[in-house]
Amino acid sequence: MTKETSKSAAQMRKGVLELCILRILRGGEAYTSDIIDALKAVDLLVVEGTIYPLLTRMKNAGTLTYRWVESPSGPPRKYYDMTDRGRALLEELEATWNQFVDSVNSLESHMDTTAKNAPLKS
Amino acid sequence: MTKETSKSAAQMRKGVLELCILRILRGGEAYTSDIIDALKAVDLLVVEGTIYPLLTRMKNAGTLTYRWVESPSGPPRKYYDMTDRGRALLEELEATWNQFVDSVNSLESHMDTTAKNAPLKS
DNA sequence: AAAAAGTACTATGCTTAACATAGTACATGG
DNA sequence: CCATGTACTATGTTAAGCATAGTACTTTTT
Numbered sequence: 097m098t099k100e101t102s103k104s105a106a107q108m109r110k111g112v113l114e115l116c117i118l119r120i121l122r123g124g125e126a127y128t129s130d131i132i133d134a135l136k137a138v139d140l141l142v143v144e145g146t147i148y149p150l151l152t153r154m155k156n157a158g159t160l161t162y163r164w165v166e167s168p169s170g171p172p173r174k175y176y177d178m179t180d181r182g183r184a185l186l187e188e189l190e191a192t193w194n195q196f197v198d199s200v201n202s203l204e205s206h207m208d209t210t211a212k213n214a215p216l217k218s
Numbered sequence: 219m220t221k222e223t224s225k226s227a228a229q230m231r232k233g234v235l236e237l238c239i240l241r242i243l244r245g246g247e248a249y250t251s252d253i254i255d256a257l258k259a260v261d262l263l264v265v266e267g268t269i270y271p272l273l274t275r276m277k278n279a280g281t282l283t284y285r286w287v288e289s290p291s292g293p294p295r296k297y298y299d300m301t302d303r304g305r306a307l308l309e310e311l312e313a314t315w316n317q318f319v320d321s322v323n324s325l326e327s328h329m330d331t332t333a334k335n336a337p338l339k340s
Numbered sequence: 341a342a343a344a345a346g347t348a349c350t351a352t353g354c355t356t357a358a359c360a361t362a363g364t365a366c367a368t369g370g
Numbered sequence: 371c372c373a374t375g376t377a378c379t380a381t382g383t384t385a386a387g388c389a390t391a392g393t394a395c396t397t398t399t400t
Contacts, residue, residue, distance in 0.1 A: 101310045104233045107357065108318050110386050111229025119325040128348070138321040146387050148349065153386095170347035171395040188223045196230045197319055199260040203241040229386065232357055250377075268358055270378065275357095292376035293366040 109140060113150060115193055116140055118159070118178065118186040127165070127173040151176060159185050231262060235272060237315055238262055240281070240300060240308040247299040249287070273298060281307050 113135070120126060120134050128144075128151060135141035151174075154160045159182035162174040178186070235257070242248060242256050250266075250273060257263035273296075276282045281304035284296040300308070 101307070101314050103356085104236060104311060105314050105318065106387065107233025108230075108314070110232050110357090111226045112322055113387080114226060116322060116325050134325070138324050139317070140321050140325075141387095143388060143390095144349095145389065149351090150386085152350090167347080167396080169397065171349075173348070185223070189226060192223050192227050192230070193322070195261070196227065199262050200234055200238060200315070202260050203238050203256070225385085228358065232386085235358080263358095265359065265361095266378095267360065271380090272357085274379090289367080289376080291368065293378075295377070 106142075112193065113140065113146070114154065115186070115189040117147075117150070117154065118182060118189065121160070121176060121178050121182070122186065125175045125177040127175045129173075131176070154182075158182075228264075234315065235262065235268070236276065237308070237311040239269075239272070239276065240304060240311065243282070243298060243300050243304070244308065247297045249295040249297045251295075253298070276304075280304075 116135060117131060120131055126134075128147065131151075132141060132144055132147055135147070141147060151160065151162075155162060155176075159179060160176050161179055162176045164172045165175045167173050238257060239253060242253055248256075250269065253273075254263060254266055254269050257269070263269060273282065273284075277284060277298075281301060282298050283301055284298045286294045287297045289295050
């Protein structure tokens, strides 16, 4: 992947991380490292620094809650879970995402949309 | 669509507009209003102000060229076309896009990834 | 018991692309 | 000749991912 496309990839990630987190949490509560690992596994995250503030934003927005759970090794963990508001948002984001993908892919086929206005070659 | 999801939609658009423009131009040269209309038709663009600077960026990056064409009504138009570099970038962005969609959608199914680390309920 | 290492979370600033809005220039029509 | 419409340009704002550094707590090591 070139420098140019990796920049595009970073931009594409914007806006879907929230959806991805909600999708992960649909399977049950998880703590930050679990979420990070799941996202990294599918190359949707580069660094931890991105996810911590996002989880805080989502918690403040009322889409997530967390509870402290003692860890077998290390400091206690925040286990996150969806709220009802989060479940509603997930549904909306699913619809938005599917629409979005359809829109982008629709540009693959009908390339005559612009042809009707094409000028004569000089 | 709520205020929250429309924000997400705006974020999702980031990074794919370049790909979309290249997809549109694959069908042949087009001028800015053609491109804007095509993008608006599939809800991938809100305002013109976004696309003009983007086309300039892409021209400066060497992925696009343009030629002036007299208009039947109004000022002359910039007709854009892909360069060889643009065609190469298009291929890369196609791959990046497909990978990206697969990644996001892969989070739909295996929701047991995190379950193995799930704590006991208190 | 003190030092070292590892884990989990927090805080600050940067970059970039979409958005918003206003403004300029040119051509046609009344 | 002025009004209207079309095409392009310019400037500033916002927001999310990225980069990096730092704090706090726990377990392990010597």
